[in-house]
Amino acid sequence: MRHLIDPLDFTLEETTKVLDLADRIAENPEVYSHVADGKKIATLFYEPSTRTRLSFESAMLSLGGKALGFAGAEQSSATKGETVADTARVVSCYADIIAMRHPKEGAPLRASMYATVPVINAGDGGHNHPTQTLIDLMTIRQRKGHLDHLTVGFCGDLKFGRTVHSLVNSLVRHPGNEFYFISPEELKIPDYVVEETLKPNQSFYKEVTSLEETLPKLDVLYMTRVQKERFFNEEDYVRLKDTYILNQEKLNLAQPDMPVLHPLPRVDEIATDVDQDPRAAYFDQVQNGKYIRMALIMALLEVPDPLTGRTVL
């Protein structure tokens, strides 16, 4: 039995197979509409996340299955002191697969050690969010045709943005990718990403502060939220905020086929005038999120793909 806790739990080959299946689902959703008939997903969300929870539930429903679960810790047995290990064992009796979101790092890993059904990490604290990484990869591949030899810019809060760290971890597995990290000093990419990921892979990377100067060089731009509470003082926030907002004017500096990604929700770091630009790929990411989760549920439940007759992992 396989789980998905860390984006790197899948080998490069396995990841490619999941992305391929997600592409096939995107093209022929009706072929897959009954492959998980009678199966149940439990969405155990110890902190709210509409987008992610609904995406998992919609994915299972779109495969013919059903969903049950809870949407916040106050609805869970955690309030009665139950451990994640016990909850995992209990819910394994109710569902065929579990998607767990938890504010504490490592909780889904612990759940996977006790569950008797596959567990998907739907985000644990500032740590991992592997389905988001798969979505990002699918969307980049869809837009650019490949995942290697790309110049990728990451902009905004690169310190706390777990989706950034996970995506870098995955992109270094492909040859020739180069990275620009665009952020204020306060929010720059952590040392451990540099030391543990970029240097060992001999990846080219550069830390810069200007979005406008970097934009023309990029094949892909990955935006993130800059949260006010990350700054030491109001002044710094106000001074820096606009620098890391993407609007149509700045986007005019970019290549005509440079997709703009964002894990959403956004607040104001991408102006709404960008939404109509064909380079805006963040709503594609939402749609792809459903397909990735459908592919993942099929992979972990070992449901054969009707188009190939084979299971994916």
Place this chain on the structure above:
Amino acid sequence: MRHLIDPLDFTLEETTKVLDLADRIAENPEVYSHVADGKKIATLFYEPSTRTRLSFESAMLSLGGKALGFAGAEQSSATKGETVADTARVVSCYADIIAMRHPKEGAPLRASMYATVPVINAGDGGHNHPTQTLIDLMTIRQRKGHLDHLTVGFCGDLKFGRTVHSLVNSLVRHPGNEFYFISPEELKIPDYVVEETLKPNQSFYKEVTSLEETLPKLDVLYMTRVQKERFFNEEDYVRLKDTYILNQEKLNLAQPDMPVLHPLPRVDEIATDVDQDPRAAYFDQVQNGKYIRMALIMALLEVPDPLTGRTVL
């Protein structure tokens, strides 16, 4: 693609067609039990409302479809600052139709401008609640056989009662209806209903304070909750409260076929001894609520009616 945001979004003819379909569903529910197989409704409830949310979900399930969603703002991405526009776009990737309840007037309208699937307003602040209006019309027509030439009394909180305003707006589209507005001075029908709806339609209406004196004149009685917090002081509330409570004794003054409607939940404005009276129509409204929402989902999803072979709008 059509939405339902305001009860008047549907022409009189369209409204009649939806009511007709709801009647057919009520008579032959099993005929419709698979017409929406594989379809999904998202119930986005930014404030709790068991009745309305469960009614929408039950409606979709009764058509063969599935439901997902959230039951309170604290479960939504709104807490992370996401706009209703973005949420609408995102949820359009997960569901085939959206039912939205929101404390802010206009939120469902805004959602409908960005969603790529039909949006139903399930209540926005003190503004609109169009499915309730359709339910009220269906129930009156069921009981009286027609929607014209009726003397309709509205009793209680006519100032803040959005279901009252919407029903008046719909009833003036039928000829010969007359209105009695029975309320304390503090809670009388707002001027804009008089100026914008009643006068332009040359509808007969009368504002009165006594329920008992008015009851014998009515073909239909529509009760509403009188909430303590609407009054300036406790004294006024205590003095007036009982006047606007319907009990069996007062009901004896009414015509033998005068249906009593109430949008529910009720607190004590209708005594429970009235529940057994055949004129009590408020639990019929609940049952009709499911049929109306089934009809509406079919109409907006353009599902053909198996009995006529045609879509309803």
Place this chain on the structure above:
Amino acid sequence: MRHLIDPLDFTLEETTKVLDLADRIAENPEVYSHVADGKKIATLFYEPSTRTRLSFESAMLSLGGKALGFAGAEQSSATKGETVADTARVVSCYADIIAMRHPKEGAPLRASMYATVPVINAGDGGHNHPTQTLIDLMTIRQRKGHLDHLTVGFCGDLKFGRTVHSLVNSLVRHPGNEFYFISPEELKIPDYVVEETLKPNQSFYKEVTSLEETLPKLDVLYMTRVQKERFFNEEDYVRLKDTYILNQEKLNLAQPDMPVLHPLPRVDEIATDVDQDPRAAYFDQVQNGKYIRMALIMALLEVPDPLTGRTVL
């Protein structure tokens, strides 16, 4: 129409039939996977309980049906002052069966008086929790082969533990059962259980304080949580707590086939080293919980058992 409010609502013969059906479901779940197609359960949980709510929903989904409901009072119409009677009538229009959890004793009984569909009590305050009792019976019978002539030990909080009282009530209906009540003075079995259940049935029982001394005598051990807040002072809690914790060392004193039951969630009253012991039956209880609820839904909805062609009650 039948409801299940009190474990004793079912005669001994009816209870046995439900347990028999649950056993058949456990052996052939796929035979039952479509018997409730198109049916809907409403889970009305006025206080959170993941385990119980998800178990009911999973049970209905596993029979082919669907689920809707709410997971906490703040999501219900109770916040608007609606009575349980009105909610029961309303939800009867949306679902074919209701499972209700309520902090107030008697609320599910009251709901059953107004609902037009079967109501299952999913726990009302410190009062009843009849599905738990059926689960306990099923698990004991599974492990011991019979429900009579057993020496059953109950350990921990016997004062407030409603599942203990209910199980005693059921076990005295079988001949020859003997009871050991193992608890600190503060938490001993209430007088009314002794006076109303044990004495009238002339059941042998003994109140003791030592788990270790009693263990060798037992055929079955039923553990419960000892909650800190039940004690008058911290000192007593600390002094007594460990006495009523079961660990592998103490378990070595017990018979080799003595099942250990616990209604869960546990906090630390059963050490996790016990989990691997074959006598640990508490995760079996969870699995049985789903089967019992499947059997119960079939029984109350009068769905014929495909294996016997007959309804169960």
